[in-house]
Amino acid sequence: MSQGNHEFLDLGLPYEVDPIIIEGHNPLFYPLATTLDFKFLKRKGILPLTISWYNGVENQPELPENYGESEMMADIPAASNGQIEQRKLNPGKIIYSKDLNFKGGSHGSILSMLSSKKAEKLMTHLPEVPESTSSHFKNFVLACKGEEKTRLLFEVSVPFSQVFVLGTLARRLKTKLKFDRDTKKITNSTLANDLLQAQPPRNGWEEFYRL
Template sequence: MTHRKVNRRSFLGTALAAGSAPWILPSRVWGERAPSRTLNVAIVGGAPARSVGRQSRAQVVALCDVDDRRLAGPKKDYPDAAAYNDFRVMLDEMADDIDALAIGTPDHSHFPIAILAMSMGKHVFVEKPLANTFHEAELLMAAEQKYQVACQMGNQGHSGGNYHQFKAFAEAGLLDGVTKVVSHFNRGRRWHPWGDVPGFPEGEPVPEGLHWHLWHTTAEERPFSGRYHPGNWRGWYRYGMGAMGDWGPHILDTAHRFLELGLPTEVELVHVDRHNAYVFPYETTLRFHFPARGDKPPVEVYWYDGTANRPPEGERSGTAGKVLLGGKYDFEGGTHGATLQVIPEAVRKEVESELPRFSTGSNHYQNFVLAALGEEKCRSSFDVAGPLNQVFNLGVIAQELGLQGQTLAFDPQAKRFVDNEAANALLVGPPPRKDWEFLYEL
């Protein structure tokens, strides 16, 4: 037995010894495998990861959530599935019965759940953002190569019309000259709901049925607060990636992929409103500089968030979207699978009939299931989604440092900031708590 397997077994054993047991025992006899044309899926956390289990060739065999109240609904939907509070116990007890995990938990827990499952040969569907730190995303990309399992990040539009259209436009050379991409999210969400935040909140009674010690995974355990769970964790640097991590993967995914942007050499915090050391700002404008790639020119990518922090007229698309400038034509597009439109409208009418046609394929969840069954390739595999996620990780670091007007120089080859140790420390993030360290040793 290898050193890594010993560590994993010890890790799982610790979870069992701590008294984490199945919430409801399975009603079927484990070991009776479904036919190979069906994927046995464990759902960890909430929607939209549950959509994986709704695909025609997927069978939900296990459910896992740290909150009993949130398990109750899925248990009614899948009465024959085993239900757990601790993903480690689930993987230990059902190792031979689970083919894949669909993970829809708070951002900070994506990495430990995914990498443990991958090390056990399980395929993983991980909701966006992929990982809370640059380093965790790097490890997940390496794990995808090492374990050779199907891996998909859950930015659902990356299997929609925008993906297929963007691919066709790129192959036709329509995007070769793009020099500027303006992206934005100006809808109200839960990034900054409490005004000035002087520190982590004081403790409150833990709601009945919430296994709070399991919620933290690798993070240092803190007293429960309704400002974390349910949902509000996204506004805290320690647990989420704010508006950019939540919506960036739906808005910038195709531009990043088909413009072949890779990692930037500069990240500038152009504007920030009410920076805070604990939670995300009210507003942010960021600039990313991507160098030339072969015959493709350098590209400046801008990100605007905050309900009132909108790009200039002519550089925005509704309340959430992107504009691409400098190519054969200028384009605007919305979020998720929304397709691009030539701008301005007068030009659109002239050239619309000349634009490449495109066909669509399987939806994002179905694509993952079919990839796990060996019939397709994941469209948002970690080698695609990982660098995209790392762009957002770099943006979050600029937000957290909060120095308006500061340009952070980044070395894409070394994958480190240049002469900025504070920023480099945030690439890795806080150390994992005791007994979770081995997950970071690939």
């Protein structure tokens, strides 16, 4: 799932989260592998959309034939042993459409179009992507200092984070969740809806806890 998708496709919150694969389910910690389908309504002339989230070493999406190599971003911190293990499919994103497919690494990586006749026609019309002046992590620090603008706007990151909360609940309860985007309530599981409620905020902080 990509923050860019969430921002530019104006996704908002899903109306349904469906756990397709839950391997090694346990209510206390994350399963070994998960596939979740997040379903979004039609909005402002944009067709309905399903975003599939995959995680797990062997749980991978079907790749287009011309996918090529999987990109590994250079600014991803290494593990405790100082090394990053290369995999067949590194963390990142794949965007499928009827005529075009896109791929990209994680965080601030630039998307690229997979080769096709339509892609070749569009290549000459694509804008130049300016070179980044900071890494994904440094950007946040500089934005806090007022020297840069965050690459992920807070007005986008809040609903984006809420999407993941719904996904975590669907994974923990191993059940499909139906969500009312207007009332901000889960309509088919009392337990899941109760888990959405956190401890009451401190006085003066109430507005920051509203969905």
